[in-house]
Amino acid sequence: MTRSVTGPGTTQIADRPGVVDLGPGHSSPSLYPSRELARAVEEVLRDAPGEALAYGANRGPAPLVEWLSSWLANVHGSPVDPSRILVTAGASAALDRLCSLFTRPGDAVLCEAPTYHLALAQLASRRLHVVPVASDARGPTPDALERAAREVPAAQEHVLFYTVPVHSNPRGASIPRDRWSSLCTVAKERGIHMVRDDVYAPLTYAEGVVHPIRADADADATVTSLGSFSKIVAPGLRVGWMITDPEVVDRLGNDGLARSGGGPSHTAAMIVARLCGSSGWDGHLRRLRREYSERRDVLVGALEAELGDLCEWQPVEGGFFVWLRFRHDLDAKTMLREAERHRVSYIPGSEFFPASVAGEGRRYARLSFSYHPADKLREGVSRLAHAWSTPGVPVYR
Amino acid sequence: MTRSVTGPGTTQIADRPGVVDLGPGHSSPSLYPSRELARAVEEVLRDAPGEALAYGANRGPAPLVEWLSSWLANVHGSPVDPSRILVTAGASAALDRLCSLFTRPGDAVLCEAPTYHLALAQLASRRLHVVPVASDARGPTPDALERAAREVPAAQEHVLFYTVPVHSNPRGASIPRDRWSSLCTVAKERGIHMVRDDVYAPLTYAEGVVHPIRADADADATVTSLGSFSKIVAPGLRVGWMITDPEVVDRLGNDGLARSGGGPSHTAAMIVARLCGSSGWDGHLRRLRREYSERRDVLVGALEAELGDLCEWQPVEGGFFVWLRFRHDLDAKTMLREAERHRVSYIPGSEFFPASVAGEGRRYARLSFSYHPADKLREGVSRLAHAWSTPGVPVYR
Numbered sequence: 199m200t201r202s203v204t205g206p207g208t209t210q211i212a213d214r215p216g217v218v219d220l221g222p223g224h225s226s227p228s229l230y231p232s233r234e235l236a237r238a239v240e241e242v243l244r245d246a247p248g249e250a251l252a253y254g255a256n257r258g259p260a261p262l263v264e265w266l267s268s269w270l271a272n273v274h275g276s277p278v279d280p281s282r283i284l285v286t287a288g289a290s291a292a293l294d295r296l297c298s299l300f301t302r303p304g305d306a307v308l309c310e311a312p313t314y315h316l317a318l319a320q321l322a323s324r325r326l327h328v329v330p331v332a333s334d335a336r337g338p339t340p341d342a343l344e345r346a347a348r349e350v351p352a353a354q355e356h357v358l359f360y361t362v363p364v365h366s367n368p369r370g371a372s373i374p375r376d377r378w379s380s381l382c383t384v385a386k387e388r389g390i391h392m393v394r395d396d397v398y399a400p401l402t403y404a405e406g407v408v409h410p411i412r413a414d415a416d417a418d419a420t421v422t423s424l425g426s427f428s429k430i431v432a433p434g435l436r437v438g439w440m441i442t443d444p445e446v447v448d449r450l451g452n453d454g455l456a457r458s459g460g461g462p463s464h465t466a467a468m469i470v471a472r473l474c475g476s477s478g479w480d481g482h483l484r485r486l487r488r489e490y491s492e493r494r495d496v497l498v499g500a501l502e503a504e505l506g507d508l509c510e511w512q513p514v515e516g517g518f519f520v521w522l523r524f525r526h527d528l529d530a531k532t533m534l535r536e537a538e539r540h541r542v543s544y545i546p547g548s549e550f551f552p553a554s555v556a557g558e559g560r561r562y563a564r565l566s567f568s569y570h571p572a573d574k575l576r577e578g579v580s581r582l583a584h585a586w587s588t589p590g591v592p593v594y595r
Numbered sequence: 596m597t598r599s600v601t602g603p604g605t606t607q608i609a610d611r612p613g614v615v616d617l618g619p620g621h622s623s624p625s626l627y628p629s630r631e632l633a634r635a636v637e638e639v640l641r642d643a644p645g646e647a648l649a650y651g652a653n654r655g656p657a658p659l660v661e662w663l664s665s666w667l668a669n670v671h672g673s674p675v676d677p678s679r680i681l682v683t684a685g686a687s688a689a690l691d692r693l694c695s696l697f698t699r700p701g702d703a704v705l706c707e708a709p710t711y712h713l714a715l716a717q718l719a720s721r722r723l724h725v726v727p728v729a730s731d732a733r734g735p736t737p738d739a740l741e742r743a744a745r746e747v748p749a750a751q752e753h754v755l756f757y758t759v760p761v762h763s764n765p766r767g768a769s770i771p772r773d774r775w776s777s778l779c780t781v782a783k784e785r786g787i788h789m790v791r792d793d794v795y796a797p798l799t800y801a802e803g804v805v806h807p808i809r810a811d812a813d814a815d816a817t818v819t820s821l822g823s824f825s826k827i828v829a830p831g832l833r834v835g836w837m838i839t840d841p842e843v844v845d846r847l848g849n850d851g852l853a854r855s856g857g858g859p860s861h862t863a864a865m866i867v868a869r870l871c872g873s874s875g876w877d878g879h880l881r882r883l884r885r886e887y888s889e890r891r892d893v894l895v896g897a898l899e900a901e902l903g904d905l906c907e908w909q910p911v912e913g914g915f916f917v918w919l920r921f922r923h924d925l926d927a928k929t930m931l932r933e934a935e936r937h938r939v940s941y942i943p944g945s946e947f948f949p950a951s952v953a954g955e956g957r958r959y960a961r962l963s964f965s966y967h968p969a970d971k972l973r974e975g976v977s978r979l980a981h982a983w984s985t986p987g988v989p990v991y992r
Contacts, residue, residue: 207652207656207657208646208651208652208656208657208658208865209645209646209649209650209651209652209656209857210649210650210651210652210653210857210858211650224649224650227644227645227648227649230644230645230648232640232644232648233640235640235648236636236637236640236641239633239636239637239640240633240636240637243629243630243632243633243636244633247624247627247629248606248624248627249605249606250831251624251627251629251632251829251830251831251832252606252607252621252624252829252830252831253606253607253608253621253825253830253831254605254606254607254831255604255605255606255607256607259604259605259606260604260605261605287684287833287856287859287860288856289856290852290855290856291852291856291859294695294852298691298695298720298721302699302700303699314855316851316854316855317851317855318851319850319851319854319855320850320851320852320854320855321851322851323695323850323851323852324695324851428650428856432648432649432862433648433649433650433856433857433861434647434648434649434650434651434857434861434862434865435648435861435862436684436856436859436860436861436862436863453716453717453720454713454714454715454716454717454718454719454720454721455687455688455691455717455720457713457716457717458687458711458713458714458716458717459684459685459686459687459688459825459830459833460606460607460830460831461607462684462688462833463684463833463860463863464830464831464832464833465829465831465832465833465863466833466860466862466863468605468831
């Protein structure tokens with residue numbers, strides 16, 4: 199039942215033979231643009247090895263910053279001024295940098311609940327205290343944000359609110375624009391720094407949909423958006439970005455870590471810049487969106503056919519996840535034991551809630567459709583259906 | 596006089612036209628093994644793109660950990676058990692991880708003085724308070740370490756001591772074995788965790804010299820050694836390692852950041868593993884050592900010929916630096932203004948001391964011989980000699 203996360207090995211997780219694991223929210227290895235990357239590396243090391251291999255510009259190499267500045271209009275609706283972009287070693291590393299800058303051990307951090315379970319793990323490792331912000335079907339509620347903010351000791355200098363507003367991990371759904379606007383209003387009033395984990399924003403499966411970072415010019419709360427190439431190129435490269443206030447870019451780009459080591463993942467960032475600037479980039483993204491939306495259709499279709507009586511879920515317009523809810527009072531952890539017996543797995547909902555409210559995730563399960571091809575997804579659902587119709591399983595009958 | 600460290604750009608520093616800048620301790624771009632790296636990338640992306648591009652094993656990919664385990668015997672005298680190795684995104688990132696694990700803002704950290712100026716900047720960005728440990732010609736003294744340790748509030752949980760014991764940045768010299776042993780004894784008695792920045796240890800210019808991490812089996816203090824490929828392959832890759840207690844490896848390899856993002860710089864680490872495992876590796880290292888030792892000979896020879904009356908320095912057996920001391924009471928910052936007027940530069944000694952004792956660096960200057968080829972080094976010293984013999988310069992005459 200455990201996935202290998204440490205210990206000897208080359209990759210973070212090892213496939214368990216014979217098991218269809220719908221747990222990890224990893225992009226699909228078959229969709230890594232490895233040939234295009236090989237070409238990009240060849241060109242970069244041929245044309246400018248000195249630039250690609252030296253200590254990189256602290257805020258990220260100009261070719262990538264400039265490309266992001268214009269390309270991000272496709273994701274967020276308008277170009278982003280380069281002074282607001284910091285290249286990072288992925289979204290997790292970006293969150294770590296923000297924690298270094300804005301928190302001290304023991305501080306409270308607000309988190310939507312449910313939220314990305316490994317962000318919770320990161321905050322715990324930073325010895326931060328998570329205050330959950332309850333969600334309804336449209337995402338975290340302004341009232342809950344207000345209440346949570348009141349739990350933060352007045353003496354605390356900065357208050358971060360971590361949220362995955364677009365194609366949420368684990369909810370699959372996005373925060374509608376008017377809800378986001380109300381959250382921003384509360385954030386501005388209470389001096390909350392909103393940290394949006396936007397890694398799934400480029401993976402929207404309808405055409406031409408953008409996800410503005412600020413809902414409303416009047417509600418100019420402090421907002422930082424975290425982006426990553428992990429889901430749209432390949433995670434091993436460890437390249438992402440942060441869109442934030444120029445002052446934050448300056449502080450992180452001028453701090454001791456950056457002055458000592460230069461920009462993070464510099465060579466990888468130069469390779470990504472070459473890849474993204476190539477003529478094949480738009481086609482690559484279209485292919486990703488088509489593939490992942492097909493996988494979503496397959497998983498959702500199979501769930502409807504085989505588990506529609508037992509479970510429900512919100513429509514999934516992008517990202518990697520279906521957030522399954524048992525229609526009856528069933529414990530997703532108990533159900534997981536049955537599933538594992540039938541060699542299929544997922545992550546039970548309680549892991550996506552801070553420990554203090556873990557019970558709220560009892561009836562939920564996160565299923566990922568990103569990692570496996572269609573036949574594996576169908577097989578996984580079929581095993582779930584089989585597992586949960588076995589006599590003796592504490593189902594709703 | 597300023598070097599570009601932030602702002603738009605591709606690399607961390609831009610060469611100032613016409614200036615011979617002996618400041619940066621960067622490896623030489625002409626010595627990056629760029630063709631060998633291109634071949635390694637090609638092979639890795641051809642043979643195992645899925646492994647190289649996926650989220651990497653949290654403690655670093657097995658091929659690199661295993662290679663390091665055996666190769667480190669050449670640097671430290673004996674193989675290192677893989678359970679003691681954590682792959683990092685370079686030595687600076689490793690120091691950052693240790694600070695996350697073992698410090699809180701406001702804590703005291705012990706640092707040898709003088710020390711690597713950007714490590715001081717890193718600790719300051721972490722809001723840590725540096726307590727200097729005074730050095731003599733053989734490195735930090737046990738008495739000074741003892742005194743510094745007494746300045747740490749008793750309530751503080753962990754006490755780190757940062758030092759560059761081998762081919763010190765900026766002193767150029769190493770801590771002799773008996774001195775290291777005495778320091779370890781103090782560290783053990785006082786519960787000090789010694790953090791060795793060993794990035795220059797592989798660049799020892801005499802044959803067959805090793806630098807053991809623990810001086811003596813009896814003095815088994817807690818010691819972490821930081822290593823990096825920045826000086827021996829290329830800094831833009833952001834790949835380094837940490838040799839430490841298995842418990843520290845486990846804690847950092849299991850923490851939230853690692854569980855979320857996997858191993859740092861994973862793809863780059865896979866490429867480095869391929870490069871290091873190739874038949875050309877030993878030749879590459881021999882070439883580096885030969886080139887850098889020739890550059891050292893050129894710089895030291897020119898200094899002897901042109902500035903021997905004005906300055907003195909300790910013998911340099913490895914690494915990148917000559918730590919110049921004015922024989923008379925001259926201020927290296929004042930002298931730098933004259934030097935800059937003659938289009939040559941260096942870093943004045945005061946930058947390598949914590950602010951509270953910066954005056955101790957007044958008579959010192961760090962000159963790096965790593966970045967420039969021989970003719971530039973000669974030209975730089977010739978300009979220094981010229982600058983400092985101009986009438987009106989406050990020299991010793």
